[in-house]
Amino acid sequence: MPTGPQNTYPYAVPTADNWMDRDNASERQWTRLRARPAGQDDPLPRLQAFRADGVRAGSELARQNGRVPRVVRYLLTHEQEAAAQFEALELVCQARHWLVRDELCVDSVGPAPLEDRESLSAALGLLSAGFADGLVTATYEHISPDLGEYEQFLKEMAARGWFVALALPETGR
Template sequence: MDVEREHDMMWNPDKVWVEPDPGPRLAALRCNNLQQVVAQVRARGRTPRVCRYALRIDGHWPSNSLDAATALAVRNAWQVGGREQTFTDHQGTSSPELRTGWCLVRNQIRAGYADGVVVTTTGVISPRSDEYEAELHWFELRCAFVAVVAPTVQAGRL
């Protein structure tokens, strides 16, 4: 079906093509991975450990965002790292891979000090769906998860 669509797009360049919203697909990917990782960690008799990540706006410390991340972790009985596992970046840096704080989150995951990260919204990771998806895949490959306090789609699921 996708191949047919590509051929149609190539042979009918004047036709208007509507792209599906990637939000629901990405939310499902994130939720499924989160549930799998948490179940695996708990099956090993461990409590999932999480980092908190937020963006600073105009240099202000994101207390509310970090408190909301902590509250979500506590509700789910996850272990919240202290100040040493709380990371922030200035709002405005585009690619997550170029942000110091986000790279430190990845280092915590890579080193095995955390099983996931909690953010307030998906846009904190990246407002671009392709970058956000790449980050979800990065976490999935490392058996780690991304949890979102205020998901933009599929309300009621983590």
């Protein structure tokens, strides 16, 4: 018979062979290795700030010209998921008091070079023709999962006086 205090809740005491403890220790190790100072190595906060500045500037310019900012919606998704995502984009635009173009620009080709996407080209055509001031999409991955390509796209849009708005910001905040 064992001597000493008895533990009435043995499941609360971690043991060396507890798989959850090993899993958590492994996760802590990898999380520590991935950890970076905020804003130093991670380009997403910088890109989010750049994009947000573009949205503010584009919206202010439209309002200075006496009109509501106009946007075109764009998605890179499967056709089956597009309707629900377009509705979500519509809600984002309503909350910001933007006028939404009727065109639904959706590419279902999967990750493809920007120049090979017909609907993205159509959306950019609406912008260049002056029918819209900005492009709204769900996440930056709908434009490009490659951050360098995404940054270049943002810079080209800003150089032309257009903006990119996201339903979900780059950093998830």
